[in-house]
Amino acid sequence: MNLDLTPEDLAFRDEVRAFLDEALPPELREAGRRMTSVFCDKRFSLPWQKILHGRGWVAPSWPKAYGGPGWTETQRSIFAAECVRAGAPSLAPMGLRMVGPVIMRYGTAEQKAHYLPRILSGEDYWCQGYSEPGSGSDLASLQLRAVSDGDDYVLSGSKIWTTHAHWANRMFCLVRTSTEGKPQAGITFLLLDMQSPGIRVDPIITLAGEHEVNQVFFDEVRVPKAHRLGEENQGWTVAKHLLEFERGGGSAPGLGVGLDRVRAAAVAEPSDQGATMLQDAHYRRKLAEAEIAVQAIDMSERRVLSALVSGQNPGAASSMLKAQGAEAVQRIDELAIEAIGSYAAVHQPLAREAGSNLEAIGPDHGLTSMARYLNNRASTIYGGSNEIQRDIIARLVLGL
Structure with a gap:
């Protein structure tokens, strides 16, 4: 498994970073960073989708024949990671990542000609x-x-x-x-x-x-x-093909951003003993455990990427990554709530909207923590519950 980026991949990463610096407007960047769910508000996701569509980068996994950029697996991974780090709002996945690839596989010529361009442009949501x-x-x-x-x-x-x-x-x-x-x-x-x-x-x-x-x-x-x-x-056969695009993979960059957010809060917030939360030995141990879990997910995703690049099928890895990623995001949310303390419980949905001029109650870095925590309780259920994912692993890997 070779994890080093080639000179061509490094040049592509620099191109993506330059594009994001220039094309991602501040208001959309703020919206992306204030997201409390895996789905971004349509008011922000569609404008960003139109910008990416104009560049030809709106559907990284689509082949050129259907309007995609024709990127390699590595380029797709680089692009996704850089978008997360830049705070770009996520695009609605139901068209671009889910039904679009299924229409390519099972659709008639007429269905492909009608639906696929409208998915790319955002005309169909x-x-x-x-x-x-x-x-x-x-x-x-x-x-x-x-x-x-x-x-x-x-x-x-x-x-x-x-x-x-x-x-x-x-x-x-x-x-x-x-x-x-x-x-x-x-x-x-x-x-x-x-x-x-x-x-x-x-x-x-x-x-x-x-x-x-x-x-x-x-x-x-x-x-x-x-x-x-x-x-x-x-339809069951069609649905199973679609679930391949819904589950697992690509969560490590987002988890890393979440850890950075928690670490910054832990540096700023006092513990019960008067020092900062990051200086609290018990809290620091839990943060280190979360960091280790995210590093393990990152390495697993890199292994899957390496397998895909070499033409191999990653098998049940998508179920493993889905389960691990969902549990990791919940662990990070819990650490954020613990660091911020009582201010996390303040319900202020208007203040956390992008572009709001309402002054937040409590630290700004804690504004979205409780909403993220509550929304992400569903992460171990949607897309196939973690119990289902473990059953898939048991059957396909362990032969049980």
Whole structure:
């Protein structure tokens, strides 16, 4: 495993840094640094997406044939890491990283020609219709019915925890088209218009007091069969391909930024003994343990990157990285709350918005800590719970 960057990769890294210094506006940089979730507010993610689209860098993993830059695995990793370090707002992943690659794999020529350019430009903003009440990690038990009626499917049921459904104009959705055989065998993958008659989006306010997720209701919603991706009752195969893009990898730079934020707070905040939190032996030990965990994740991601560069399949590594990354981010959040103390509990959502002129109560470096902590409690659940990831590792690696 060679972890050294080539001269060409170093030159590319410098090019990316120069671009970010010039093209990333201060207001978007501030928004990125004040993010409290893995999903950035559309007000900030879309402007940044348009800037990247103009440079041809909006979809690092896409091949040139579909509008991507045609980068190597190493270049993609460099670009992602530099964006995190620069404080760039994250782009909505549902179109660019999730349904886009699946359309490339399973879409018809007409679907590719229609959807892919609109994903790149941000004209279509997607949400994911997977989880249902009672069907979260057990996704195969979903019950949203899609009854065939001529050239349409008629949908009845609901989806839940649907991130940014209140902003999306498109949804990729798993529906039940058959109840015969194994549960996975009766699922179909649809692309639908969120403006279709019969769709209702109800907000779910998170513990952090933010409107990020929703429940979506379908009352006899008609979806043309031409909007099906793949064959009828073969949606489970399509969904498994999509999950390869949702899980694991690329979290180490973000975790490193989180550690830097915690370390800065620990230097500034007093401990109960009067010294700083960083001088507290017990706290310093926990911080060191978190740093070791992040270093281990970084090395694992580099090993996966090395395998991909050499044409190998990393196998169950994505499940391992997903589980480790989710637990590491929660550990870092807990350290931030401990360092800041009582000021972390102050609920001030307006003050933490990018561009706000409200004066924060308490230290500025603690403004977003509690919201991050509360939002990231879900990190060990979404994208397949950590229990599911460990089950995958047990089957694929240990043969259990």
